[in-house]
Amino acid sequence: MHELGIVFHVMDTLDDVAKDNGLTQIQSVTLEIGEVSTVVGDYLIDCWQWAAKKRPLFENSKLLVQTLEAVTHCDGCGKDYGTVAHGRICPYCGSEKTWLIKGNELNIKEISAI
Amino acid sequence: MEKVKILEIKQSVFANNDAQAAALREELKSKGIYLLNLMSSPGSGKTTTLTQLIGTLKDELQIGVMEADIDSDVDAKTIAATGVKAIQLHTGGMCHLDAAMTRQGLEGLDPGELDLVILENVGNLVCPAEFDTGASSNCMILSVPEGHDKPLKYPLMFQVCDTVIINKMDVQPYFDFDLDKCTEYIHMRNPKARIFPISAKTGEGVDALAAWLKAEVITWKGEN
Numbered sequence: 001m002h003e004l005g006i007v008f009h010v011m012d013t014l015d016d017v018a019k020d021n022g023l024t025q026i027q028s029v030t031l032e033i034g035e036v037s038t039v040v041g042d043y044l045i046d047c048w049q050w051a052a053k054k055r056p057l058f059e060n061s062k063l064l065v066q067t068l069e070a071v072t073h074c075d076g077c078g079k080d081y082g083t084v085a086h087g088r089i090c091p092y093c094g095s096e097k098t099w100l101i102k103g104n105e106l107n108i109k110e111i112s113a114i
Numbered sequence: 115m116e117k118v119k120i121l122e123i124k125q126s127v128f129a130n131n132d133a134q135a136a137a138l139r140e141e142l143k144s145k146g147i148y149l150l151n152l153m154s155s156p157g158s159g160k161t162t163t164l165t166q167l168i169g170t171l172k173d174e175l176q177i178g179v180m181e182a183d184i185d186s187d188v189d190a191k192t193i194a195a196t197g198v199k200a201i202q203l204h205t206g207g208m209c210h211l212d213a214a215m216t217r218q219g220l221e222g223l224d225p226g227e228l229d230l231v232i233l234e235n236v237g238n239l240v241c242p243a244e245f246d247t248g249a250s251s252n253c254m255i256l257s258v259p260e261g262h263d264k265p266l267k268y269p270l271m272f273q274v275c276d277t278v279i280i281n282k283m284d285v286q287p288y289f290d291f292d293l294d295k296c297t298e299y300i301h302m303r304n305p306k307a308r309i310f311p312i313s314a315k316t317g318e319g320v321d322a323l324a325a326w327l328k329a330e331v332i333t334w335k336g337e338n
């Protein structure tokens with residue numbers, strides 16, 4: 001499953017962060033997820049809870065998810081618009097020559113830990 | 115009680131995998147092994163196309179294949195029957211391979227004297243596109259029955275692939291598949307993408323594909 005793989009990658013990255021910073025217990029992890037990143041926040045949280053039980057560094061930790069808006073740019077008329085509302089066809093001029101400016105992110109923003 | 119610290123990480127979830135993939139790519143380059151990452155929807159013809167390519171190239175290149183099905187070894191057996199080295203990778207239920215799994219798979223294949231390793235990735239157009247495997251190049255197969263608008267629906271997959279094989283051209287008369295439109299949509303996502311229309315069933319177009327792949331491998335080895 002997609003979300004589980006992502007959870008493992010986040011935990012592997014944070015293992016290194018913990019080592020470098022002498023952290024022993026991660027309490028919460030905040031992820032930023034673009035609206036069109038193809039990742040489902042709720043599944044991610046389920047997977048997190050399952051995986052966290054198996055790794056002492058993450059025991060009882062919480063995953064927090066923040067959504068980032070997706071924006072598409074139109075080469076036809078030069079305007080930007082909300083991707084989720086309008087998709088790939090520009091609502092201003094009807095052009096299909098459009099591309100995603102942002103909304104695909106999948107970032108580890110911050111953690112709290114001791 | 116110890117004080118809780120807040121640490122800013124500000125790093126893409128994929129950054130670690132990207133770094134591992136870059137390291138693997140360097141290593142393969144120095145060993146003169148070309149790794150082709152082949153992706154597609156289920157059933158678009160990866161195994162059939164591979165069988166054709168192997169038939170055309172196996173006297174000229176030492177080839178190995180890694181099959182990454184979620185839970186079967188049918189494809190690995192089909193490939194092994196062509197006489198090249200083939201192994202089955204287990205993704206443990208995961209929908210994609212990452213760089214670490216690819217490295218493990220390569221160790222299992224023992225690619226010492228190989229020129230070309232082809233990875234048949236998990237059949238899926240979303241997840242494999244997000245994880246760099248460390249391959250020398252990414253290639254995807256789109257088959258005629260899937261429709262010419264796939265590049266619009268799965269933009270990331272088409273963005274990361276430099277080569278698109280359009281398979282099952284033999285059945286084009288029965289579908290409203292428009293090759294010109296498809297080409298236009300693919301180039302919207304990646305202006306440099308090379309496109310090879312083929313039929314893995316009849317063999318049509320396979321020679322051009324094989325010639326391209328052979329040239330890629332030779333260039334890759336020659337740049338050492």
Ligand SMILES: Nc1nc2c(ncn2[C@@H]2O[C@H](COP(=O)(O)OP(=O)(O)OP(=O)(O)O)[C@@H](O)[C@H]2O)c(=O)[nH]1
Nearest residue numbers: 155156157158159160161162237281282313314315
């Ligand atoms: N008509 C036609 N059928 C094809 C062609 N290539 C493959 N097929 C058929 O399509 C089906 C799937 O082909 P495979 O090569 O197994 O596809 P795959 O992508 O490896 O499938 P998975 O590994 O299950 O994702 C088989 O029945 C093939 O015989 C082609 O060029 N034309």
Ligand SMILES: [Mg+2]
Nearest residue numbers: 160161189234
């Ligand atoms: Mg197959």
Ligand SMILES: [Zn+2]
Nearest residue numbers: 074077090093
């Ligand atoms: Zn516009």
